[in-house]
Amino acid sequence: MLTVANALAAAIASVIRDHDMIGTLSQLCDDCSDVMGATAVGIMLSDGNAPLEMMAASNHRATDIELYEIQADQGPCIEAARTGASVNVGSADGIIARWPEFGPRAVAAGFLGAAACPLRWRGDVIGAINVFLPRARALSDDEQRVVQAFADVAAIAIIHADLPPVQDLARITRRALDARTVLEQAKGVIADQTGLDMAASFDHLRALADQRGQPLETVVRDLVSSTTRPAPRPPAGD
DSSP, X not given: OOOHHHHHXXXXXXXXXXXXXXXXXXXXXXXXXXXXXXXXXXXXXXXXXXOOEEEEESSHHHHHHHHHHHHHTOSHHHHHHXXXXXXXXXXXXXXXXXXXXXXXXXXXXXXXXEXXXXXXXXXXXXXXXXXXXSSSOOOOHHHHHHHHHXXXXXXXXXXXXXXXXXGGHHHHHHHHHHHHHHHHHHHHXXXXXXXXXXXXXXXXXHHHHHHHTOOXXXXXXXXXXXXXXXXXXXXXXX
């Protein structure tokens, strides 16, 4: 069984090695879901004052609920990112009362507890991490600290070693979101080529990165680049 210490150690080790931001954040969501007993974990990110966008998710259900949260413009991740404070709701009634647009959809999808912690960098909030639970319960104080630790590692993974001044945060987070867009394009390429659904296409890409010993971001950028590159012109006739 994966422990909190092992999950966080693996995430930190990934950051200090040849860095693969997309792979690190995806694995971090998976590991956070595992150690917290969550149904879904997702990370949202914003470049400055722009609306939050989905950055990573533990599974397709997490992707769906994250996107709906963005559409409804309310929910635990949205609230944590806006207020800079942790969110912890331990019942279906509490979720519906707190977020009347988002809550009924979340509960209907089987999420009966919800928590979120902000992603911070040098005092600025750049996003948040969501944790959705399959049964009604609030996180303990220790569990909230664990989720915040995952959020902190995620922020470091996004910023990485550039250590930019605050005014460059928008540029750094936009690059991260652009990388996520390329990942979605690569998933679409695999789905089109193989007939796999988008969740299985993502698993296929991760397996391909492991097989090649390359960062996931490198694999997806190479795939999208080779797919969109114009075919060479045939030689002109005499």
